[in-house]
Every structure is written in structure tokens, then in C-alpha cells.
Amino acid sequence: MQDTVRGSDAAPPTSEDAGRLAEFEARIANGESIEPKDWMPERYRKQLVRMMSQHAHSEIVGMLPEGNWITRAPSLRRKMILLAKVQDEAGHGLYIYCGTETLGVSRDELVDQLLTGKAKYSSIFNYPTLSYADVGVIGWLVDGAAIVNQTVLAKASYGPYARAMVRICKEENFHKRQGYELVAHLANGTPAQRAMVQDAVNRWWWPSLMMFGPHDKDSPNSDDLLRWRVKRFTNDELRQRFVNLTVPQARAVGLTLPDPDLRYDEETKNWEFGPIDWSEFWAVVRGDGPCNRERLAARNKAHAEGAWVREAAAAYAAKHSRQEMAAD
Numbered sequence: 070m071q072d073t074v075r076g077s078d079a080a081p082p083t084s085e086d087a088g089r090l091a092e093f094e095a096r097i098a099n100g101e102s103i104e105p106k107d108w109m110p111e112r113y114r115k116q117l118v119r120m121m122s123q124h125a126h127s128e129i130v131g132m133l134p135e136g137n138w139i140t141r142a143p144s145l146r147r148k149m150i151l152l153a154k155v156q157d158e159a160g161h162g163l164y165i166y167c168g169t170e171t172l173g174v175s176r177d178e179l180v181d182q183l184l185t186g187k188a189k190y191s192s193i194f195n196y197p198t199l200s201y202a203d204v205g206v207i208g209w210l211v212d213g214a215a216i217v218n219q220t221v222l223a224k225a226s227y228g229p230y231a232r233a234m235v236r237i238c239k240e241e242n243f244h245k246r247q248g249y250e251l252v253a254h255l256a257n258g259t260p261a262q263r264a265m266v267q268d269a270v271n272r273w274w275w276p277s278l279m280m281f282g283p284h285d286k287d288s289p290n291s292d293d294l295l296r297w298r299v300k301r302f303t304n305d306e307l308r309q310r311f312v313n314l315t316v317p318q319a320r321a322v323g324l325t326l327p328d329p330d331l332r333y334d335e336e337t338k339n340w341e342f343g344p345i346d347w348s349e350f351w352a353v354v355r356g357d358g359p360c361n362r363e364r365l366a367a368r369n370k371a372h373a374e375g376a377w378v379r380e381a382a383a384a385y386a387a388k389h390s391r392q393e394m395a396a397d
């Protein structure tokens with residue numbers, strides 16, 4: 070399994086560690102950023118490696134569902150938009166892998182964990198994209214959910230992660246807008262286009278809510294992450310924020326969300342929603358979602374086919390370093 074952060078790996082703190090820990094926590098309480106060369110508790114480092122590497126993998130695997138439609142985009146304009154978006158996701162993965170490397174773990178190791186199925190990545194990318202409307206709905210709902218989550222992560226206590234999030238969120242905003250624009254276009258289109266986009270919303274709504282992770286009571290990592298201000302809000306709080314933002318957007322384009330229990334609560338000012346199917350969520354997280362095997366197979370194939378590029382880049386770097394040494 071991926072580097073675990075639970076239980077026995079935490080050695081009992083020595084008095085020196087206790088002093089350093091207090092100093093570290095005081096810095097976090099003071100709103101300071103933790104940087105790669107700063108002292109940090111091993112558990113903080115491991116939590117970040119776990120979360121950031123899962124995030125990087127999600128960006129990389131996340132290229133696959135939409136990438137599926139690049140060759141079949143309905144117009145040149147749509148193809149250019151989709152190409153740019155999918156390419157952005159690759160960039161996001163690379164920033165976050167670089168950020169994770171500052172914690173003393175190599176990208177090769179992280180990629181190996183993904184390719185061998187040891188690492189997790191977001192459950193959402195294990196669902197199929199059945200029509201072009203899915204491209205719009207992913208931009209609107211999936212990138213929309215990512216923005217809610219990542220805007221907060223842009224204030225995370227670990228500097229390299231927070232800075233990557235600032236840049237990524239700017240691009241995610243473009244992703245969400247292009248998605249909503251496509252959704253609105255289809256929702257105002259022919260009856261067949263309307264039906265197609267409603268069908269996509271029906272399939273992606275619940276998986277989008279699952280992106281925020283399990284209920285707070287079932288979230289073993291939240292205590293550490295909240296205490297050390299990697300997370301600023303809980304899974305349930307961010308999920309509710311997403312629902313509150315999204316319901317009016319669905320109404321504005323005349324689409325319905327597939328939840329008969331959805332209702333506005335005047336007292337809490339929240340859109341209350343029905344129960345999430347957690348058995349489906351855990352099945353997908355365990356590897357039994359509709360496309361888990363297909364996604365891993367696609368990543369392994371791409372990695373194998375890219376071997377010559379890595380070899381060429383390594384040979385080029387070696388040649389240049391030899392030339393630089395000879396010139397010195």
C-alpha cells in the first residue's frame with residue numbers, strides 16, 4: 070500500500086521533538102507558511118505526500134475521460150478548447166508532482182505507485198464519458214467541485230502546495246466556465262441536445278458529491294489535516310458549499326439535479342440533499358468502479374510507450390552535463 074500515515078509509524082516524541090512540534094504548531098497558528106527546508110513532524114510530511122501525490126495522480130488520470138472525446142469534438146472551436154483543457158490537467162499534475170518531491174520522495178516512486186495500483190486517485194475519474202455533453206458537465210461539476218476544494222487548499226500551510234493551487238485554480242476557473250458554457254448551449258438546444266445534457270447531469274451529480282471524500286465521521290485523515298491547516302474546512306462543509314453554489318446554476322439553465330430530497334432550508338440557508346450511496350463510493354475507491362481497470366491500463370500503456378522519450382531526455386541531459394564539465 071501507499072506510504073501509510075496511520076498508527077504505529079509515529080515514534081513517541083522526545084522532549085526535543087516536543088519543543089520543535091510546539092514551535093511548528095505555533096508557526097502554523099500564526100499563519101506562517103511551512104517551506105521544504107523547515108523542520109516538520111514526520112506525520113505532517115507523510116500526510117502531505119499522501120494527499121499531494123493522490124492529487125497529482127488525479128490530474129493525470131483525469132485527462133483520460135475527457136481526452137476520450139478530443140478526436141470527436143463537434144467543431145474546431147470545441148476541439149481547441151478541449152485540447153487546451155486536457156493539456157492544462159497534465160501541467161497541474163506536473164506542478165503537484167514537483168511540489169511533492171520537495172518532501173523528499175521521487176516522482177518515479179510516486180508514478181510507480183500509481184501504475185501498480187497502490188496509490189489512490191479521485192474516484193470521479195473512474196466513470197465513463199458517454200457523450201459530448203459529459204465534457205461540459207465535467208467542466209461544470211467536476212472542475213466546479215475541484216475549485217471549491219482547491220481555493221481553500223491555496224491557503225494550505227505547506228508553501229509549495231499552496232502556491233501550486235493558486236495557479237491551478239486560475240486555470241480551473243477557465244475549465245469550469247467552458248464547461249458551463251457548453252452545458253448552457255446544449256440546455257438551450259434541440260430536444261435531443263437537452264436530453265443528452267440532462268442525462269450527463271444525472272450520471273455525474275452524485276459522483277461529483279463523492280469527490281469531497283467520506284462524511285466527516287468516516288474521515289480518518291481530517292483531524293491531522295485540519296489541525297495543521299492543510300485543510301481549512303471539513304469534507305462535509307465543502308460538499309455543502311458546492312451544492313449551495315451549484316443548485317442555482319442548474320436552475321438558471323433549466324436542468325434538474327437527480328435528487329428528490331433536494332430542498333432549500335430557510336433556517337440554515339443550505340440546499341439540503343439526499344443520502345449519498347457510500348457503498349458505491351467505497352467500491353470505486355477500492356478499485357471496483359466502472360472504469361478503474363481501464364484507467365490503470367491506459368496509464369500503463371502511455372507510460373510504456375513514453376519510455377523512449379524518457380531515455381532520449383536522459384541521454385540529452387547526460388550529454389549536456391558532459392559538455393558543461395568539459396568546458397569548466
Ligand code: BYC
Pocket residue numbers: 119120123124125127128129130131132158189190191192193207211212215218279280281282283287288289290291294304354
Ligand atoms: N476518491 O480521511 P479522508 C481535478 C480516500 S483533479 C478517492 O477524508 P482526506 C480534475 C482518502 O484518500 C482534483 N479516494 O481523506 C482533473 C483516504 O484514503 P487513504 C482532485 C478518496 O485526504 C482532471 C480515505 O478515502 N482533487 O480537479 O482527509 C479533469 C479516507 O478519506 C476520495 C484532489 O485531489 C475520493 N474522492 O480527504 C477535471 C484534492 N475521498 O489515503 C478535474 C486534494 C477520500 O487514507 N485532496 N478518499 O488511504 C483533498 O482535498 C483530500 O485528500 C480529500 C480527501 C478531500 C479528497
